[in-house]
Amino acid sequence: MTARILLAEDNESLSRVLEKFLIAQGHAVLRVAAGDEALSCLDRETVDLLILDLKLPVVSGITVLQKLRQSRPARPLPTIVISGIYKGDSNIRVAQQLGVTHYLEKPFTPQDFHRAVTSALAASPPPSHSCLRDLIIDIYERKKNGILTIGDGSPMAFLKGEPLSFLSKGKSDFAHYLLGHGKLGRDDLNTFLRNGGERLFLVQAGMLTYDELVEESRLFLANALSRALPLSTGYRFRECMPDAELPCVPVAIPRLLYEAARAGIAGFAPKVFFARHRDRYPARTQSFYRHINLLALRSEEIQLLSLLDGRKTLAGLLHHPERSEATSFLNFLYALRMIDFYPTPVTEGIPDFPLKTLFNAPLLEEAEIVPDNVVDFADLVSELSQNPIVIDTTAPLVPDNSSQSGEAARRLADDLSALQGRNYYQLFDLTPKSFSFPALKTAYFSKTRHYAPEQFIRLPGAAQNIAAQILANYAHAYNTLTNVVTKERYDELLHTDTGGIDGKQDEKLQAEIQYQAGKVFLGMNDFVSAEKALQDAVILAPNNPSYCAFLAWALYRNPAHRFSTAARERARGLLGKSLQLEKTANAYAFRGWMLLDEGKDGLAEGEFHKALRLDAREMNARRGLRTLAERQETTKKGLLRKIFG
Incomplete structure (x- = not known):
């Protein structure tokens, strides 16, 4: 009979001799040299026989036996103890109480070893398979x-x-x-x-x-x-x-087994499983982490796993045991030894390898914040090369007549003050009824030529700043009124009496206009314009959660970024920032669609439900759940059709 045997012996020469002997008998051998390695191997591997030295480093063989019997009360493993220190009948009796099958005192003969292995395997035949x-x-x-x-x-x-x-x-x-x-x-x-x-x-x-x-x-x-x-x-x-x-x-x-369990064709008996383990404590094993990333779980299963901690009984974990889906899922995990059941509360297993990402885990709201508007030196050089600044080097940088400079500065301050409280039409001496694009263009150049850079470059820095503010006000107004969509949004906001210019208030107004325009562009599937408008909104108001969320969505939907890892990462970062600032239905819905596109249906479903708890009318979340339901129904029908013809 071929068997898988775990050999735990720290004496290198003896271990190699025993391994060679067992392989010659046709067995497969797993060899470790420390007690912690033996426990780790037992948790992730299936073996037919354990050969154990009691004096092992790190964790002793006696501790291995104790943990083995505690963790596998219903799955006893045939064990042969080999020891050169713990000798005598008293030690043999203690070992037998811990479930040891045979006890060999060192030194022992090959014949003794062969008889012990053969007897232990014969007394524990391979498990019968019910199906x-x-x-x-x-x-x-x-x-x-x-x-x-x-x-x-x-x-x-x-x-x-x-x-x-x-x-x-x-x-x-x-x-x-x-x-x-x-x-x-x-x-x-x-x-x-x-x-x-x-x-x-x-x-x-x-x-x-x-x-x-x-x-x-x-x-x-x-x-x-x-x-x-x-x-x-x-x-x-x-x-x-x-x-x-x-x-x-x-x-x-x-x-394969997971999908079969979901479809109810894996042969599990949920009611029998629940009745057998209802008062025992389920907990993850180390094998859990070897298998979990191979699966794409549903949101309810991910939530169930988040409650699994080794401290709740099966009955306490399943508040509604009549739900056979949850019980079948745990039965599936148990069949693959991803979880085990214990008579008392236990500490769950942890990964015995470096685990970078646990895919089937509840999403955390904290996400790395990606800088909103990173401009490096290369970008600046590129921009300046396209729009060079021409300076008249013959003109003096310091004005000759300080009284004239002071007068110019006072005039600029008066001009800026005169703009306060005026709406964008009034800046150009227009009204909504008299507005036309040619009139706007003529008025813009007429107004701004007095504040061109060459007119104030020789003025003190404070005066230059005032002139720049005036130009910025005219530019904001002109950009808003020349775009059909942003003009429409501005006209709507104008009726709410928020159309005046007042320093920071103008920035807030402009941000809101760009935000509203961006949403309209998204509805028109004009993702390039949407991204530009929403980027302007985020620059003006970087800590507005809605602006960040919609800019993330525009970046993600823009076909130009389909193969851009940087753009996709920035979109995810903006959504993370949005949810840090405030949990909004839009942000959850957008993140749900991103997860859905990645094939993470369970996580996507969870995000859609979060969105609807905040806003039951959130259409993106509703559409996402409909898509999920249709996909799952199609998969189920396809599976059953393929299985049963």
């Missing part, structure tokens, strides 16, 4: 190679525990699958079977493209396995190094 699901989990956990045959269907090749391919030659099930799904006609099917039935012939004969063959082969393999999971008979597995018919189409077992 194909259990066998597949066993194959996966033990990383077996071999051929699985279900009925008279195409044999399936497994490599290191996962299905890699299937052998269609001489079989007709794949051909009839293609026929039933409209991929082959009857004549093509007969031609395929007459020519041996190897899948690549379909491409060679022009019946399918290579990409179509790969996709259909993967679906066929996944569906054939999913459909057979509950079977208790009619299948067999032969360990060997399998031949893999091309193309190879690997299927991830954790994802």
